[in-house]
Amino acid sequence: MFYGDTLFEIKIDDAKYWKNCVDALVRLVDEGTFSLSKEGIQFKAMDPSGISMVCFEMPSKAFSKFEIEKQANIGLNLENFYRILSSARPDEQLLMKDSGGRFLVEFIGKNSRRRYKLPIIEIRKNLENEPKVEFESDVEIRGESIKEIIKDASLLSTYIGFKTDKNSLIVSAKGDFGELEEEHLGEGDAIKKMDVKKSTEASFNLEYLERMVSACPSGNHIKMHFKTDALVKVDYKIGDAEVVYYLAPYIV
Amino acid sequence: MFYGDTLFEIKIDDAKYWKNCVDALVRLVDEGTFSLSKEGIQFKAMDPSGISMVCFEMPSKAFSKFEIEKQANIGLNLENFYRILSSARPDEQLLMKDSGGRFLVEFIGKNSRRRYKLPIIEIRKNLENEPKVEFESDVEIRGESIKEIIKDASLLSTYIGFKTDKNSLIVSAKGDFGELEEEHLGEGDAIKKMDVKKSTEASFNLEYLERMVSACPSGNHIKMHFKTDALVKVDYKIGDAEVVYYLAPYIV
Amino acid sequence: MFYGDTLFEIKIDDAKYWKNCVDALVRLVDEGTFSLSKEGIQFKAMDPSGISMVCFEMPSKAFSKFEIEKQANIGLNLENFYRILSSARPDEQLLMKDSGGRFLVEFIGKNSRRRYKLPIIEIRKNLENEPKVEFESDVEIRGESIKEIIKDASLLSTYIGFKTDKNSLIVSAKGDFGELEEEHLGEGDAIKKMDVKKSTEASFNLEYLERMVSACPSGNHIKMHFKTDALVKVDYKIGDAEVVYYLAPYIV
Numbered sequence: 041m042f043y044g045d046t047l048f049e050i051k052i053d054d055a056k057y058w059k060n061c062v063d064a065l066v067r068l069v070d071e072g073t074f075s076l077s078k079e080g081i082q083f084k085a086m087d088p089s090g091i092s093m094v095c096f097e098m099p100s101k102a103f104s105k106f107e108i109e110k111q112a113n114i115g116l117n118l119e120n121f122y123r124i125l126s127s128a129r130p131d132e133q134l135l136m137k138d139s140g141g142r143f144l145v146e147f148i149g150k151n152s153r154r155r156y157k158l159p160i161i162e163i164r165k166n167l168e169n170e171p172k173v174e175f176e177s178d179v180e181i182r183g184e185s186i187k188e189i190i191k192d193a194s195l196l197s198t199y200i201g202f203k204t205d206k207n208s209l210i211v212s213a214k215g216d217f218g219e220l221e222e223e224h225l226g227e228g229d230a231i232k233k234m235d236v237k238k239s240t241e242a243s244f245n246l247e248y249l250e251r252m253v254s255a256c257p258s259g260n261h262i263k264m265h266f267k268t269d270a271l272v273k274v275d276y277k278i279g280d281a282e283v284v285y286y287l288a289p290y291i292v
Numbered sequence: 293m294f295y296g297d298t299l300f301e302i303k304i305d306d307a308k309y310w311k312n313c314v315d316a317l318v319r320l321v322d323e324g325t326f327s328l329s330k331e332g333i334q335f336k337a338m339d340p341s342g343i344s345m346v347c348f349e350m351p352s353k354a355f356s357k358f359e360i361e362k363q364a365n366i367g368l369n370l371e372n373f374y375r376i377l378s379s380a381r382p383d384e385q386l387l388m389k390d391s392g393g394r395f396l397v398e399f400i401g402k403n404s405r406r407r408y409k410l411p412i413i414e415i416r417k418n419l420e421n422e423p424k425v426e427f428e429s430d431v432e433i434r435g436e437s438i439k440e441i442i443k444d445a446s447l448l449s450t451y452i453g454f455k456t457d458k459n460s461l462i463v464s465a466k467g468d469f470g471e472l473e474e475e476h477l478g479e480g481d482a483i484k485k486m487d488v489k490k491s492t493e494a495s496f497n498l499e500y501l502e503r504m505v506s507a508c509p510s511g512n513h514i515k516m517h518f519k520t521d522a523l524v525k526v527d528y529k530i531g532d533a534e535v536v537y538y539l540a541p542y543i544v
Numbered sequence: 545m546f547y548g549d550t551l552f553e554i555k556i557d558d559a560k561y562w563k564n565c566v567d568a569l570v571r572l573v574d575e576g577t578f579s580l581s582k583e584g585i586q587f588k589a590m591d592p593s594g595i596s597m598v599c600f601e602m603p604s605k606a607f608s609k610f611e612i613e614k615q616a617n618i619g620l621n622l623e624n625f626y627r628i629l630s631s632a633r634p635d636e637q638l639l640m641k642d643s644g645g646r647f648l649v650e651f652i653g654k655n656s657r658r659r660y661k662l663p664i665i666e667i668r669k670n671l672e673n674e675p676k677v678e679f680e681s682d683v684e685i686r687g688e689s690i691k692e693i694i695k696d697a698s699l700l701s702t703y704i705g706f707k708t709d710k711n712s713l714i715v716s717a718k719g720d721f722g723e724l725e726e727e728h729l730g731e732g733d734a735i736k737k738m739d740v741k742k743s744t745e746a747s748f749n750l751e752y753l754e755r756m757v758s759a760c761p762s763g764n765h766i767k768m769h770f771k772t773d774a775l776v777k778v779d780y781k782i783g784d785a786e787v788v789y790y791l792a793p794y795i796v
Contacts, residue, residue, distance in 0.1 A: 150732060151729045152726065153727045155726070155727075156722055156724050192379050217369065218409050222407070223404060225404070228403025229402055231403075447628055469662070470661050470663060473659045476656045477656070480656070481654055482655065483655075
């Protein structure tokens with residue numbers, strides 16, 4: 041099936057969808073390594089400041105073509121990659137393969153082909169291990185709602201506090217110009233599901249949280265996993281892909 | 293009806309509407325005193341430069357709840373207040389009350405409550421007296437039209453001249469790049485009504501005028517009251533509320 | 545037909561249309577001379593850097609009134625003129641005439657008249673001669689498509705290469721972050737018509753090209769005329785008006 045020295049050849053029917061996936065990565069990190077195996081594509085990286093991490097997985101079945109000779113690691117400048125992907129037109133397919141030591145991104149339209157060759161860069165850092173935390177409460181919340189909550193808190197502060205209780209999520213923020221307390225009762229418009237083994241309380245950096253939820257597709261839900269004064273795990277689906285973020289707590 | 297030491301408790305069914313009212317104030321001044329009495333809410337302030345003034349009045353009947361123990365003055369940072377009000381979601385109600393020396397703003401949704409506490413600040417200035425002028429001509433003009441006229445003049449100048457005559461409003465502006473003369477015949481698309489006791493002629497600062505009309509709701513009309521070389525009075529309704537501006541003339 | 549010393553009086557029924565025409569000029573040059581004759585209006589100018597040229601022609605029949613006593617040259621600051629024209633409201637007519645050594649632009653609405661008087665400036669340069677080149681290949685391409693192609697190349701470079709072949713247009717760009725090769729097969733979605741006498745290859749400055757195509761009305765086609773390592777001619781229609789651009793090649 042392979043011609044010559046091509047190590048992998050991957051095709052996805054909706055180029056814009058893949059753009060949305062890479063959007064979820066580039067919000068946090070500007071470069072990183074895509075790990076390709078028969079199972080699919082993985083991506084893990086810490087943000088430069090080291091307080092957050094993103095883990096991404098897309099199964100091979102989500103691609104219309106997924107041919108790979110052997111496990112491969114492709115280091116890319118994500119900002120550059122994302123800008124290129126942003127040129128996707130409606131109805132364009134996307135082909136990605138290696139070509140003479142470069143990463144080839146080809147948009148395939150009805151009467152046109154657009155090939156970008158990007159340098160493959162070396163990323164020194166190894167794949168990170170995901171933190172293992174026993175979370176005490178899980179909240180499934182509408183993506184639009186958590187985006188609004190983050191905006192509310194940003195009016196006053198650069199930090200946000202989350203308290204979970206049996207049947208409510210309480211958000212707080214405090215700054216020179218006032219303070220906010222926002223209460224969401226379980227399983228209403230905003231919250232789809234709450235599973236609180238134990239009440240929790242923790243605070244986080246708003247800017248990082250904002251970046252983490254911003255690529256969540258409209259209409260999707262986001263799962264947030266809390267433990268008192270511990271890191272938060274934030275995850276959601278982008279089609280068949282899953283993106284997981286971790287963010288260190290802000291200890292006041 | 294009152295619990296403990298709450299001095300006032302005011303509720304409005306459409307939080308976004310109250311945001312639009314405060315918008316009309318914050319365009320001109322960044323802080324000021326809301327005066328609460330059984331009749332309703334009043335607000336009067338001069339802009340920091342002292343060339344303009346805004347007077348606002350909203351009757352108690354426009355609120356779905358208006359409980360007040362005694363006359364109260366609430367000094368607020370308007371920019372901060374407006375930013376908080378901008379977070380209003382559709383279908384949210386708004387509750388405002390005092391709470392331990394702070395001003396509490398609560399947005400009430402179906403399954404959520406969002407409480408902001410803002411500091412009450414001391415404004416040294418007393419309520420201003422509205423200037424008393426015998427205006428000589430009144431023009432009622434579509435809000436969109438006066439906004440366009442102001443934009444036209446801004447292309448050339450930072451000042452705008454208004455001339456009223458029996459049956460026409462003539463606008464002029466002059467700058468290094470040319471001059472404008474714009475004529476509106478009475479009671480057409482732009483002008484709803486003209487009442488000219490005496491022809492008038494006066495010029496004004498464009499930036500202030502632009503700020504004064506910018507909060508006028510789409511579709512509403514604006515009344516302008518002129519006297520030769522005297523200040524202009526500009527007023528319009530925002531629902532049940534009335535906002536009145538005064539702007540000193542620009543003497544060329 | 546003429547009253548007093550008016551040298552010309554020109555009327556166009558859709559003021560916004562004339563704004564779109566001047567847009568095509570102001571993208572490249574900030575001042576220039578409109579040349580009025582019985583045949584219509586002509587405008588020719590080089591951009592300040594001297595690497596490009598714009599030629600514009602609108603026949604007198606495109607105007608609803610075109611009265612002119614004798615050939616006249618009207619030098620205008622185009623940026624200023626375009627800003628004034630941008631104030632055009634829907635359904636406004638436009639009258640242009642000379643008035644006491646000034647250029648009068650009058651917008652005529654149902655109940656309003658808006659007159660701008662602009663200074664007539666002296667442009668020292670004479671009308672330029674259009675370059676005479678025997679082009680070897682002509683491509684007629686959808687305006688939206690060439691705008692997209694320019695954007696694609698701008699992701700990587702400030703220059704763009706065009707190769708024409710019997711049945712394809714190949715676009716290329718190269719920069720520090722990668723390279724692009726984009727292939728459009730003849731007469732598909734993007735390309736309406738190709739006439740390739742001889743294969744050609746030439747490169748151009750992206751910024752200038754972008755400015756040249758940006759005023760092309762939505763849905764229109766653009767003609768590009770190529771010759772290897774020679775200048776490109778770019779032309780399209782804006783209603784009855786024709787705009788032609790020339791851009792010097794970029795020799796790598």
